[in-house]
Each structure stands twice: as structure tokens, then as C-alpha cells.
Amino acid sequence: MDFSYSPKVIDLQKRLTAFMDEHIYPAESVYHDEVEANRAAGNPWQTTKIMEELKAKARAADLWNLFLPESKYGAGLTNLEYAPLCEIMGRSHIAPEAFNCSAPDTGNMETLVRYATEAQQQEWLLPLLDGKIRSAFAMTEPGVASSDATNIEASIVRDGDDYVINGRKWWTSGAPDPRCEVLIFMGKTAPDHPDAHKRQSMILVPMKTPGVKMERALPVFGYDHAPHGHGEVSFDNVRVPVSNVLLGEGRGFEIAQGRLGPGRIHHCMRLIGLAERALELMCKRALSRVAFHRPIADQGVTRERIANARILIDQARFLVLNAAYMMDTVGNKVAKKEIAMIKVAAPTMACQVIDWAMQVHGGGGVSDDFPLAAAYANARTLRFADGPDEVHRNQIGKMELARYQKKA
Template sequence: MSTFFAISPRVEALKKTLSDFVEFECIPAEAVHHKQLGREGSAERWKSLPSVTEHLKTRAKSLGLWNLFLPSYYPESPGLTNLEYGVLCEIMGRSPIAAEACNCSAPDTGNMEVFAKYGTPAQKQKWLVPLMEGKIRSAFAMTEPAVASSDATNIETRIVRDGNEYVVTGRKWWISGAGDPRCAVYLVMGKNDPDNSNQHKQQSVIIIPADAKGIKIVRPMTVFGYDDAPHGHMEMIFDNVRVPAENMVLGDGRGFEIVQGRLGPGRIHHCMRAIGIAERALEYHLLRITDPKRTAFGKTLSQHGKQSFDIAASRMEIDQARMLVLRAAATMDAKGPKAAMNEIAMAKVIVPAMTLAVIDRAIQSHGAGGVGQDFPLAYMYASVRTLRIADGPDEVHTVQIAKHELKRATALRAHEQKQLGNQKQMLAKL
């Protein structure tokens, strides 16, 4: 991986340390991790925690690779910019267990950012500190099965004030991390002021301990058959769950503000991890087609023209996508998330689609093996396919990009009229 964006010698050193950790400790540990989890679909997968992951966490801490994401507004932040962390995120993306090993995995990173940026001192002490230490995990409950959650104003879960408490009632699904036995807290988005004339001030985010009465885990949702245990993606019910009033985050009606503050950087992190996945898929592709033991019609696969074109296409697409994401990160650093909205939206649409194309070419080069369990390609594909939906589907971001472009039309028309006026003056002088 290379970048034209300047990064400090400190981050270059972190890159080397992190790369060695991922390549020679995390990736070799993946098979152990899956073996310790047990058979896909087994109930035990939701109870047993792979000990190899805890070993990797200890190693990451000792190497100074812990909580690298933590924003600069928190005192214990490592002080990395979005651009610098994005570069490191790509390296972590190369292994499905590396981000957790460094305490940099979703949804915990986004939730820690919420607590760090918007939490009260008491909320930080109770939830942020143990999350930063890796002692607990968390979930963010937003999406609902009964409504089109891509428009968050549709959310129906109710948060009702009752004296010194709030009562939460609703059904959520695809709540990543809620299946983990270490999940101790949910950040839940719901409506507590449904009659507010401003649709974007009807929602709030509230803290609910995972052991609160009235919470029911309905079932784990699978992604193309993968259960992602023990993390999981759960459907769950909040049935008149009562929490103290001090569990409200930031204040009534501030839900959209919180969510937007949470998702902007998170989308960049997802994209950079996806680029790491694409790079690893391309490496599998290269190894497969250059294997001298695998020949077709008297030639290695790489000697057939189609494979060369596929390899070249993957290389070009990865490098194009990386530059777009890094530009979005650099814009966020220079001007803030709001100014980078268009770049973030473009990255969020382009990167998952690019990664899927790269993985698909690698799968094709492996034949039947590409869709089986002997290679990680099928799981990569299933995981990345969700990114075209998670944190806002492609369609929402594409509409945003179009709106941004259409705003330029009035100025362009005036510009064109000036050009035509000058043209007429020039022609009149002939």
C-alpha cells in the first residue's frame, strides 16, 4: 500500500508495526479463531469466546496498537487524524479479527465516539472507560423491520418520559454485536417527541444496559448463511424497558445530531477496511493463477489473457478507490465531516462495489473452491456485500451526490451565459 498523502514518521512506524502484527499474528490465527468458535450455526458459538482473540488483544496492547481510532477530543487519544487512521484501517481490514484485536472494531468504535463526544462524565466513567479497556462490548440499535430505516425519520421505537425514567418500547433488527456475551450496553435510537414539527428533532438516543428488564433477543440474523457468532446481528424487542432519565444522551431530540456525528468517520473506516479486504483478495487471485501446479490447456492460468485483464482491472480499481477515500479523510481533517459529506458519500458507494468486483474475480479464478470454505473469499464477499446497505444504502448516498451536483446548475447556467455573451461580442467584431 502506498499513498501520495503525507503522513508523519510516527504513523509510518505504526504502519510497520501494525502490518507485521496483522500479517504474521492475526492472519495465522484466523484458522484457530474459527476452530475455537465451533461449527457454524451451533448454539455454543454464542457462549464460547475464542481465547486466541484475547491473546491477540494482549499483544496489540503491548505493541501500542490499542484504541488507535480514538478521536482527538478525548484526553487519551493517540492523536491520529482521519487520514492517518484511515491508512492504518486498511491494514486492519486485511484480517477479520485484526480490528477487534486492536479494540478498533465496529460498533464499539462508533459507540465510544458517542460517549467521548456527547456523554456526561458519569456516562463516560460507567461505559466509555470499560469499552476503552476492552472489558465490555456494545451495540447500536437503530434499524427496524417494520419501516424503511434508510430514512431514519421513519423509526417507530418510542422513548417516553415517565417521572425520573424513560420507557422504551420497540422492535429492532440487524443489531450487530448484540449477540456477544460481553455486550453490556446498547445505544438505542427512538422517537420521544413524535409531534415535533421538525422531523429531525423527534428522535433521541438513550443508553440501555444489556441486562435491563424487558429486553428480548428474538433471533440471530444470518448474512448469506453466516451467523458471525459470537458478535452476531440480532433481532430484538424492547418491551417497556425502564432506564433512569440520566441515561439520555446529549438531550431530547438530539438523536440525528448524534447519529450523523457517529456515522461520518465510521463510513471512512468501513471503506478503508474494505480496501484492505480487496488487497488480500487480489493476492489470493495472484497466487492462484501463477501456481505452476495448476495448468489449463498447457498453460498456467496467468498465461491466459482474461486473467491478466482481471488482475490489471483489480489493481486500477483498488488504487482509484483508495485515493477517493483518503481524499475524503483529508477533507474531513481540514474542514470537518459536513464539508466532506459528498466525498464520504462517493466513497461509501464506490468502495464496496469495487471490493465486490475484486473479490468476484478472485472467486472466479479459484473455480468451485472460491465459493467453498477452504478459502476466505466467499466470507469476504458476504461481509462486504452488507456494506452496500449498512450505514445507509447506496441509493441514499447516490441521491445525496446528485443533489450536490444539481446545486451547481444555476451557477453553471450563469457561467454559460457569460461565455455566450463574450462569444457574441467576438463574432460581432469579425
């Protein structure tokens, strides 16, 4: 395998990096100030002007929808080609959306590309690709351990030409966003099916459908992540047409597996960039701050942490590139072990690197004067999102044991 970047990717890396330097990094404080001004005015949950300006500039620079491998709608990049670009975007919390490459929309768009009908794609995929609307993925529930998708209790009941939906979801990323117009909802259509993995279905639910209620926004370590955020959403006798089902009844678990593979690797790619920026801030701070009559960078413990951070980031990057290569060459299903491995390794790595960077920054590291506290909250959340560490480790362990059980 060859992880060297092609001329096409190198060119995109240069263009992305230049765009980040010229537009994204200077806009971070503007974005934050605009959100806080909206909050002070009583409503942080509204579109920011600066983000719409960045999106227009990214489109004009032809840095738009860079994901979606093997699709006529994407940029024609493989997962391996997209990985270093996604890493660059991951350096800033506002960058992915600016390039229309942010979660959960990327995962939802990939789901619509793979599993939606032509009519469903026309109604929802095209506006998402155009960046005109946003979406959410409603799977996790407050009443059950949703890491086991067979626990999902929300119901989808056929009634003539409609489905009637009842249930409550939380950690539905993007639901509080005023631009969120559609949810991909997972619930049970056949709760008594003998195969527990064929009881679930996925269905498209317009956010404005009667009975859909955004109950509350859920903060993460005190951050509400407005205007996007995470929501708890209730569904009370929500009626949608039968034509809104994705792929067919009983195919929800299958879709979930297809959706979460790319979503997991995108998270991990972005985390590499987040950790790189944390290490960059750590080194600059260590060189500029003096403690006990010498720069912090001269302290042995600081150098050791910088060295270990470099090692951990590069280890995680190669694991991510390998998983991307496997997805491209043998498919997501065969690459499930590699995907599971990076989903454990990348967030754990990022949490550690950011923690060391915070330590070098002293009290400032846990304040909002630097991006590290918010970065840590994001990285720590990703040890739950798209499956907790324990589930992935359990899966990896089973696959390792299976190799020896077959020999025995």
C-alpha cells in the same frame, strides 16, 4: 494536499504489518476452529480464548485504540493518518477487534466521546476503551425503511425520572455477543414535533435491562458471524433513567449524522485492505493453477481482471484518503459529499475484486476453504450498512445539482 505518510505512520504501518504476520494470520484458523468447537458443543456465542490472547498482545505492543482523532482517549492520529492503518487491519476479519478498532464499538466510542456526559463516559466509554465489554447500535427497524431515519417508530416516553422504551430493532451488530453490555438506542421522544429531524433521541440502554430481549441472530448469506453477529432485539416497556439520554431530547438525528461519518470511513478503509488481500490471493492462485496447459495467469482475461482490480483499489484508496483529509481539515459536515462517495465506491469495488478473485479460485472460491466467500458476504452487506447506496447516490446527486441551481 499531500497523502504521503509521515514517519510516525510509516512506523505504525511496519509494526502493524509485522504483528499481522506474526500473530493475526496464524490465528485465523485457530479462531475459526474455536468458534466451530463451541458451536459443536451447543453454543458458538461465547468469547474465544485466542481473541483475548491477541488483544493482550496488541495492548502490549502499544497497538491499541488507534482510532479516535482529536480525543485524549485515542492514539493522537488524524483520520488521514489512521486510514492506512485501518486498511491493514481490514485484511483479516479478526484483526480489528484484536486492536480494539472494530465496529460498532469504534462508532459507539466516538459517539460517547463527542456526546456523552462525564458520568456516561465513566460508566460505558472507559470499559469499551479497555476492551472489557462490547456494545451495539440499535437504529434499524424491521417494519420501516430505516434508510430514512425519520421513519423510525420505536418510542421513548418520559415517565417521571425514567424513559420507557418500546420497539423492535434488527441488524443490531454485536447484540448477540455475550460481551455486549450496552446499546445506543434511537427512538422517538417527540413524534408530533413539526421538525421531523427533531423527533428522535438517542439513549443508552444496558443490555441486561428488564424488557430487552435478544430475539434471534441474523445470518448474512448463511454466516452468523458468531460470537459477534447481528441481532433482532425487542424492547418491551424497558425503563432506563432520564440521565441515560445522549445530548438531550430531540438530538438523535444530529448524533446519528455525527456518528455515521467516522463509521462510514472506517468501513471503507477496512474494505481497501480486504480487497488488497483478495487481489493477493487472486494473483497467487492464478500463478499456481494450470488450465488448458498453461497457468491461469497467462490467460488474457485473468490479466485484465488483475489490472482492473489494481486500478479499482487504488482509485478507491485515493477517494478514501481524500475524504479523510477533508474530515480532518474542514470537518465531517463539509466533507459529507466525499464521505458519501466513498461509501458507494468502496463496497462496490470490494465486491467486484472479490468476485474476480473467486472466479480465479474456481469452485474453491465459493467454499470455506478460502476466505473469499465470507469476505464477499461482508463487503456486500456494507452496501446497506450506514445507509444504502441509493441514499448516498441521491445525496451526491442533490449536491451536484445544487451547484448549478445556484448559478441559474
